[in-house]
Amino acid sequence: MAQKTKWVIDPTHTEIGFKVKHMMFTNVSGKIDKYTATVETDGDDFANAVISFSGEANSVSTGSAERDKHLLSADFFDVEKFPTLEFRATSFTKVDEDNFELKGDLTMHGVTKQVTLEVESAGLMKDPWGNIKAAFSIKGKINRKDWGLTWNAALETGGVLVSEEVRIVAEVQLIKQ
Template sequence: MATTKWAIDPTHSEIGFKVKHMMFSNVSGKFGTFTAEATTEDDNFENAQFDFSADVDSVNTGNTDRDNHLKTVDFFGTEEHGKITFKSTSFKKNSDEDYTLIGDLTIKGTTKPVTLAVEFGGIAKDPWGNTKAGFSATGKLNRKDFGLTWNAALETGGVLVSEEVKLVIDVQFVKQ
């Protein structure tokens, strides 16, 4: 059976996350350096395989002090665990645009299954003749499941950083 390889277009893709700060506002961040590829049966993305890797040192929340803290052993521990990886185990079509992506996510040396809701934007040729496919994915995880346990108690009760992390992913793939 013929397969088609797709490579991520990093200039038109964003791998982001949101986490509640002080229990009432969101802080957003993203990874600036990442790679991903998809393997499909022809142009049909049903049952596609996805592989992803992000350079944890490229984390950017718009605040250098916070980014540097995220790189320490309190959170990602980039010296020992420089990459976040994802390998899909299932990509199922629910409707023409809605899919469910399940895979193994590895953060800080811990691998756990995660489920993402994926919206397939479609396939089109760009003005230079490249065939592209677009996806938006969302999901959530508990950061403590991956050993990211640092926190601080607030005087008013609650904690500084939520355990729940929302994933917000928008990607374009280029047919190879």
């Protein structure tokens, strides 16, 4: 049996983000600026990794102070009641040489639901200071209404202001401990 290896996020080379359609035709991007994550693997093999992530809901940022204030309000994240976003992996399965399927429980706005994310591995690399790094691109889609994030506004031309579909996009670099 391989030795257990612990990995932590390299925050200077990681971005946890999302994209949502605005007015049904423009993508608005945002990110979570404050988070922690831990990953535990058998040696350097990420198949069946144990993964946990916790993000501070009040660190959601979209580049617009007015929009961010609205997102943090009771209309969306309601950070006073629900200060954290949590993800706990239930499986991390190798699909092929560079790709994995990540399933887990996402808790947001007081609701926990299972999500499935696609993960592409860029492999392992040693940096100039001798640290072993692993890099992954993560993507997936959720329906925000499944977590009780239901606020919206109708458009005069039909449709809605904010899409129900939220695309999760993350670039993650881990450091072997």
